[in-house]
Amino acid sequence: MARIRTVKPDLFTNEKCAEVSVTAVLTFVGLFTQADDHGRHRDNAAIIAGVLWPLRAEHTAVHVEDDLQQLTDAGLICRYTGCNGKRYLHIVGWFEHQKIDKPSQSRFPACTDHHAVDRCGPCQRACTKTVEPPPTPPRSFVEPSESLPRTLDLPAPPAPTPAVTGNRLPVAQRDSPAGPAANPRHVNQKAAGQNTFGEPSPTAPRTVREPSAPGSRILDPGSSFPTGRTAPDASVSAGDLVGEYVASCQERPPGDVIGHLGRIVKKLLGEGIAPDHIRAGLKRFGEIQGHPSRLPSLVNDSMNPGAAGLARPGFRPNVPAHTAWTNPVDAAAAYAEEL
Structure with missing residues (x-):
């Protein structure tokens, strides 16, 4: 939420501000109104361009990113990665130049380089966490797992039991002693559905067969019209x-x-x-x-040396422009055929 901030007269004679462009100074002053009570803000050029330059279509997120880089090089802001892995920035010297009455708690992580002892929003205290990669298991295993065997060593299926005629049992069942312990086939017998399958899985492998080229597949993001732009010459850097x-x-x-x-x-x-x-x-x-x-x-x-206006597909340059109606000087000559 935007806030009312103060701008000191010393800003216009600050040597650090003189090192950056005028648009970077405006972006720097605009961050005063968007930063929280601790001078912190999201480090996202698209968000900053949307709240600071909404009526300046020529100053896009690319230009705002350049402004932020200039401010960082001049030491006016600090860009850092929070304990949650997201990018943030804070205004250097915020507490020396801004006097906040009853400041609210910040919801953003603190900068461990400048404000290591300050309260971190996600941690609810001094931030001591370090950014670690998420514990995502790999998609494939290089070595076989030791916890589960690749194949189950199951006993051979029992022979089909001959049909019982009358009250007489088969010879194999008559001669074998009673009880499950006497028949070793029932020891460690697995449940149904655990047998191995000999045919391969029909699922396609996850690996990409075609070589991957560096760079984005979309060369002109955000444009709804094809530009015909090709990849740059790799031999020129x-x-x-x-x-x-x-x-x-x-x-x-x-x-x-x-x-x-x-x-x-x-x-x-x-x-x-x-x-x-x-x-x-x-x-x-x-x-x-x-x-x-x-x-x-x-x-x-x-x-685009001859580009004029914002022509789009379907634009008809041969159609004459609209001409406002005016009263003719000689009405009789202008409407001779209709009078």
Whole structure:
């Protein structure tokens, strides 16, 4: 639930805030209103984009993820994994800048690096748990299990009993002593349904026969229209593209700029964007400069140079636009045929 928070004037002269982009500062201020009374929030770019940028369609979850990464690099927020295995973040220096009257208990796990002694929401006390993999049993066994044998050593089935004629019993039953102990066939005899089956199981194996390719099978998630995008060229890496950009510069750019560009280029290659479009975006970025977060928009300009509006399948560009009706200057000439 959103809350009313305070913003100090020192925020606008903070050197750490000056290291990040303007949109990252807005995301940082917006987190004040969404974090709980202990400065904690879910580390999910899609959720944060939905509550902070609902009316800015151009600022998507990808841009919010870039804002969060900038804030993390500047030391303004801390992203961590809680004791329940989920991702969270907290605002560094929250208790020094926010004075909460009667703070409520946090439902989120505490950061063990900064708030190890604070109360953890799931633990209801100081968090001492460590993230462990779930105890899911494997689907197949490499070695045979020692608890149960592979086959049951059952005795041979008894011979068919000859038919009884009159009051006389068969010779085998007449001569054998009475009682279950006298017949060793009844000792450790198994119940019905425990015999082994000789034919193999018709169930198909769980192993995948075809080789699995890295990356997502859906190259453009969230789009209801096919884009025709193919997988990127595996021979071109993000380091190669950024290296070409650095070589074209007169002076070597700062390390933060190169690292930021490398992360963005790697993300664009993972989306299946052709390296030629990324090269064009880097070339345009070298001409106009600015913050590295502008690179995706420059790559989009290279991919869609003549795109205008939000045209979709079924759009008819040849249909003339609607023209508002106006009174004719010469009514007699305009309606000569109808008068």
